[in-house]
Amino acid sequence: MLTKQAKVLTKAQQATLATFVEQTRSPERNRVVVLLSLRAGLRAKEIAALTWGMVTDAEGGLADVISLTNTAAKGNNGGGTIPISRELRQALKNWREITNAPECQDRIIITERATVTSAQVIVNLFADWYRRLGFDGCSSHSGRRTFITNAARNIGKFGGSLRDVQSLARHRSLAMTQRYIEQNSDAMRKVIDSL
Numbered sequence: 001m002l003t004k005q006a007k008v009l010t011k012a013q014q015a016t017l018a019t020f021v022e023q024t025r026s027p028e029r030n031r032v033v034v035l036l037s038l039r040a041g042l043r044a045k046e047i048a049a050l051t052w053g054m055v056t057d058a059e060g061g062l063a064d065v066i067s068l069t070n071t072a073a074k075g076n077n078g079g080g081t082i083p084i085s086r087e088l089r090q091a092l093k094n095w096r097e098i099t100n101a102p103e104c105q106d107r108i109i110i111t112e113r114a115t116v117t118s119a120q121v122i123v124n125l126f127a128d129w130y131r132r133l134g135f136d137g138c139s140s141h142s143g144r145r146t147f148i149t150n151a152a153r154n155i156g157k158f159g160g161s162l163r164d165v166q167s168l169a170r171h172r173s174l175a176m177t178q179r180y181i182e183q184n185s186d187a188m189r190k191v192i193d194s195l
Contacts (some may be wrong), residue, residue, distance in 0.1 A: 006141035008149050008182045013135060014038060020133055026112075028095045033109060033125060035088040037143025041151075041169060042082075044122035044140040046072055050108045055084065055092060062089055062096075073170065080170045144169075148180040 009017070021030040036042045036050065049072035057063045063084065070079040084092070092108070099110065109117045126140040135142075151165045166177040 005180075006139040006145055007135070007137040009038070009135070009138065009142055009146045013133075013138075014146070016133060017129065017135075020129060028091070028098050029109060030125070031091045032088075032095045033122065034143065035085070035091050037126075037140070038146055039085040039088045040066055040082045041144045041147035042066075042068075043074055043119075043144060044126070045074060045119040047109060047122045048107070048117045048119045052096070052106050052108060055108070062092055068170070078170050080167065082168060082170075145180050145182070148177065149182045152177075152181045153184070 017034060021027055021034055024030050033047060036047045054067050055063055065081040065083050067081055068079045073079045107116055123140045130138040148169050151168055155164050166174050169177050171177045
């Protein structure tokens with residue numbers, strides 16, 4: 001049961017975070033980290049474990065989806081496919097050119113000192129960024145909650161349902177997905193008035 005959840009980021013906070021990482025020591029890498037969280041809903045462990053082979057096709061070009069393996073995901077059945085947004089695709093392309101990553105087994109997120117990054121490094125990055133930005137209550141899980149909440153709010157526009165959001169979140173149960181979704185009192189009021 002989720003007791004104290006990470007806060008969902010507003011659009012303004014997302015824009016502030018994007019601007020902030022552009023001014024960091026490794027802006028291209030950090031943009032990829034942020035987008036893997038906000039646009040793909042990946043957990044810190046998954047961001048750290050993601051390899052180029054999981055985002056490329058048979059010819060070595062960037063694929064349309066992230067093919068997250070069970071070993072990179074949380075639990076034995078946490079893998080799955082997540083579509084890659086245009087924004088994330090461009091960030092991956094830019095980062096790949098900079099790192100010149102030749103091997104599909106190579107980790108996407110690397111540091112100056114290590115070619116294998118731990119989940120704790122990702123957790124610490126987000127904690128530092130949010131602390132410096134004054135985003136109280138935010139953590140490495142805020143991007144995932146933001147992704148799931150926004151997907152739930154928008155999936156109906158494209159003919160989808162909460163089951164599709166559950167699949168994107170790679171949750172075993174719909175109940176778990178629902179716990180991630182932040183309530184919107186204004187939307188509830190509007191839907192009642194529209195009935």
